[in-house]
Amino acid sequence: xxxxxxxxxxxxxxxxxxxxxxxxxxxxxxxxxxxxxxxxxxxxxxxxxxxxxxxxxxxxxxxxxxxxxxxxxxxxxxxxxxxxxxxxxxxxxxxxxxxxxxxxxxxxxxx
Numbered sequence: 001x002x003x004x005x006x007x008x009x010x011x012x013x014x015x016x017x018x019x020x021x022x023x024x025x026x027x028x029x030x031x032x033x034x035x036x037x038x039x040x041x042x043x044x045x046x047x048x049x050x051x052x053x054x055x056x057x058x059x060x061x062x063x064x065x066x067x068x069x070x071x072x073x074x075x076x077x078x079x080x081x082x083x084x085x086x087x088x089x090x091x092x093x094x095x096x097x098x099x100x101x102x103x104x105x106x107x108x109x110x111x
Contacts, residue, residue: 003032024078035074037098042071 006014017058023030036047045056056063056071062079066072081100086093 006032028038028087030077033073033077035077036073038074041066045071 003014004016005012014032016030018030020030022028038047042056045058047054058069062075064072064074064076080096081096082096084092084094
C-alpha cells in the first residue's frame with residue numbers, strides 16, 4: 001500500500017509523488033510505502049514472529065535486497081494487493097490477504 005500525501009488537520013506533513021507505474025515495473029520503492037511484513041533490514045533470512053520461526057526464500061523475486069543480499073523493506077509493494085474496506089476523508093481501512101499462494105511461496109514457517 002502506498003500513500004502520496006499525509007495530512008493532519010489540513011496540514012501537509014509528508015508528500016511524495018512520482019511515476020508509480022515505472023516504479024512498480026522495476027520494483028523500486030515509491031510513494032510513502034507501508035512496508036510489510038517488516039521495515040528496514042533483516043540480519044538474516046530467518047526471524048521469529050508471533051511464536052513462529054520464519055525462513056525466507058533467498059531466491060524469491062518478491063523480496064528487496066540490499067547490497068549485501070539481506071532482505072530489506074518487506075515484500076515489493078507492487079506485489080501486495082491490499083483490499084480497501086472503507087474510505088473516508090479522515091481514515092482508510094484496508095486489509096492484506098497474506099494467505100495468497102504467491103506471497104506464502106516466499107517463506108517457510110516452522111511451528
